[in-house]
Amino acid sequence: MKRKLLFRAASAVILACVALVSLTPFVYLLTTSLVSDMSLVFKNGIALEIQRDMLGLSNYLMLYTENTGLFFSWFKNSVVITIMFTALSVLFSSMVGYGAAMYQFKGKKFIIVMILSTMMIPIETLMIPLYNEMRAFHLLNTYAGVVLPFAVSSFTIYFFLQYAQTLSKDFMDAARIDGCGEIRIFANIMIPLMKPAFASMIILQATTAWNDFLWPLIVMSKNRSFTLTVGLQTYLSPYGSNYNLLFAGAVVSVVPVIIPFFACQKLFMEGMIMGGIKG
16 A cells, blocks of 8 residues: 555656646746847846746737737638648548448458558658649648648548447447438447547647648748748748747747647547557
């Protein structure tokens, strides 16, 4: 009994230390975003001593008033792209993974191998061909140009495939006896059973889309078409960097990622655990 208590106490201390180390950069970012005079932060490297009288909300006011509302445009672009990307990715990937797990058809193993083999292709090698393709379809500087090329990924398909294999096919047979079609079986029966998997992938895919930098930078060339990650980068330049707006914008950009994670944390953990178990 004492060993268990000691083990739990040691585990709690270690986890608390890891959490503290992980949170320290964000806490410092949040604190420095409230400093109006950045020279006080960078005069001796990155100063860790920030006094209370140095803090204020002027950086956040500048963020929403300067540059004729560019930050609002960037934020809106990121929100729309994230919603579109997440919805398409989760919907189509779940359908492919579910179909590959639950149905038997010719060439099934070959198709699964081909899907998984795309994981070995570096994304960077696809950038030029995809850019030429988007230009040919006149999708540059559009939401579709950012979303469509990477909307369905092999990792997401494989995750849903693994999760679907843990489900019993008896549900499908019972639904067919009751007269349900295949689409209705998937929509009304399997999707509720796969709720943890959907929660996990929604969080992961939304985070991926929200934080994506390289592809939106390539596709979007107009200032108002930038996503938030690309737009914030414009505050850094060889001719001068606006750290006031950069730090404040970075803090604002983190909030939409944190909220859904804590809202769906339980389902996220359950889905990640079950998605790695092959039934």
